[in-house]
Amino acid sequence: MRVEVDHDQCESNALCMGRAPEVFEVRDDDFLYLLTEEPSPELHEKVRQAERLCPKRAITVHG
Numbered sequence: 001m002r003v004e005v006d007h008d009q010c011e012s013n014a015l016c017m018g019r020a021p022e023v024f025e026v027r028d029d030d031f032l033y034l035l036t037e038e039p040s041p042e043l044h045e046k047v048r049q050a051e052r053l054c055p056k057r058a059i060t061v062h063g
């Protein structure tokens with residue numbers, strides 16, 4: 001699995017972090033940081049849920 005975030009679309013509302021904080025982190029500077037582009041298998045379902053939760057459709061999951 002490979003994760004991409006479209007930072008032009010992201011509004012830093014942290015919904016993805018709420019679901020998968022191992023992968024998505026909104027920091028004090030109000031930017032979203034992708035902690036890993038290739039999450040380990042046990043995180044895949046959470047990452048897919050985060051993708052579906054994102055109201056801006058800023059998360060794309062490949063594989």
Ligand code: SF4
Nearest residue numbers: 010011013014016054
């Ligand atoms: S859920 Fe979407 S809009 Fe919100 S912080 Fe995550 S990527 Fe950005």
